[in-house]
Amino acid sequence: MRFLERTLLSGEDLVDQKEGGLLLLLKDVLQGLTEGREGARRKYPLVRITKSGCWEWNPVCASGYGMYRKGSALMVAHRFVYDKLIGKIPEGKELDHLCRNRRCVNPNHVEPVTHRENLLRGIGPSAKNKVKTMCPNGHKYTKENTGISKNKYGYYRRCRACDRKRSRKNG
DSSP, rough: OOOOTTTTOOOGEEEEEETTEEEEEETTTSSTTTTTTTSOSSSOOOOEEEOOOOOOOOSBTTTTTTTEEEETEEHHHHHHHHHHOOOOOOOOOOOETTTTTTTOOOOOEEEEOHHHHHHSSSHHHHHHHHTTOOOSSSSSSOOOEEEEEETTTEEEEEHHHHHHHHHHHHH
């Protein structure tokens, strides 16, 4: 049985049926998480369960990730929830959202991976460049035809056929 059915649905005070799905107050599960600064109960739920099973955190920051303040420390919510419900994130790993929903804090929707693997699974420039098999001029990126260079932004692939053509042209 998944964590959601085992723990969250075990107590009536944890689940509030509203329009738009299940709204959860995780106070008892995450030990005071829904307590305000003066100890008052929050006026809105921290988590809304979507039809896809995501636990969408409220509030979020500009980047779309759920945020949690513990004392003076500001934490990314999915890391905080994972630490509380599953355990420590392994050293050298970070959490990858398998659901691709940055607001989601469901520990069943994240997986500890290396930073490189997280980047390559995403939709950013690294992931887009990884799937390219040819340079912009149509030459294949093979072991023999690909050089690796570094600039102020990091490492990048170079097409050796284009390099040769450029050097002949510039002379």
